Amino acid sequence: MKEENIKSEYQRKVDKSLIPTCNIMGVNIAAINMNWLLKYIDENLSDIKGDYICVSNVHTTVTSYEDAAYCAVQNGGLMAIPDGGPLSSVGRKRGYSDMDRTTGPSLMGEIFKISAEKEYRHYFYGSTEETLKLLEEKLQANYPGIQIAGMYSPPFRPLTEEEDKNIIENINKTKPDFVWIGLGAPKQEKWMAEHQGKIDGLMLGVGAGFDYYAENIKRAPMWMQKSNLEWLYRLMQDPKRLFKRYFHTNTKFIWNAMIRGK
Template identity: 35%
Template sequence: MKRSIISISVNEGTREEYVSRINEDISAGIRGYCCFSNVHMLIEAYDDPAFAEVVNSARYAFPDGFPVARSFKILHGVRQERIAGMDFFPHFLGVSDARKYKVALIGSTPEILQQAKEKIADEFPGVTLTHLISPPFGQPWDNSTYIEQLNSSGTQVVFVALGCPKQEKWMYDHSSQIQAMLFGIGGALPTYVGAVGRAPAFMRNNGLEWLYRLIKEPRRMFRRYLYTNTKFLWLLLRESVK
């Protein structure tokens, strides 16, 4: 079930419930893509109706950000857990390990992909990594070749790490051609291999992960958070009054 959160429809339910449903989809050969929706994505969708269509066309859109998860209570009177892409990625690698899924990674740098390959081989030996694809930066991609590689190898799970909104648009454009379930995981790969640190658990559990990122990258994150967080709070207040 999806609930409307300002500009997008977001799935209600637990992570384990949706892992079960995704496994059923993969077993049935159902194609689709999954978004992890945070405040940044929500405001991107509010400002750009075409991008809202991209997110709302996803088979699953999970409440990644703590504020988005809390919005379920404010707008719909239901409690909703956060289903963060950073956490979902290693969790579903474990699922893929148990089920012997064939997995591909798209995005990031060749160095990060190689580190991820080595760590996955060590932690999840049941996972078959079919492809590590680092698309050329700032140049057109040969998508037809990538898609042919994924389909011919029997890949069942594709983690797409291109950042929002690029990865969501790519999945929207190509998911119907790819015989797999796609997940837009943003910056999960550098975090997974330890190249980028993540906020301590107490900050993540209390909705302060944004503050940690602001402290770490003040120049890059200040303007984004000033705009997106302020606008989100205003829109949430407006919706709650309605």
């Protein structure tokens, strides 16, 4: 994707400059915590629909450092929240004392908890039909009164222009407040950037969040989450896929962000 193609004419109704950020390896990571984020979303939801939030970690940050177009995608949304513990740790060392790890799955859970009361409507885009069916069953059981506006599992191929237009129309017909995107990085962030201003809901790229809430996979114990060791738990769950990624990105992050101060 060329950098000029991901720049949108989308005009925000809120002032993005009021969101505190810490630049880490070129990515403007929101220097926030969960309480700040939930309050911000609650107060501004009607004005931030059509925009997107990136859930950023070491992998997406290193990828952004190596790919200018993807970096522009990360920086082009409403904000990039610190899903990875190392991001918030670097931020605090750089003077952002209130910056804390704010994971995509945790954000989903906090929003799901208040959805019945707030009458939030949710759309889920991504994953497989099987996972979406499980996700719907588990959410309805665990969060009584939650409104699932719609779900769609896209094909594993590029969509035609007509297909994409139909998907946008179908999503918007459901009048969602939140549009959760589960395509995995970097695909989900690029999808959100391409649909900025076209989707009438707040888009959030949450990666494995669909699988967590469908209960296909388990999150790390809370003590590991609080100790920034959730990456190790995920590595133990899927070593073949994640070992090479973690070795590549973690070493580059330590060298560039922690040692060189990028």
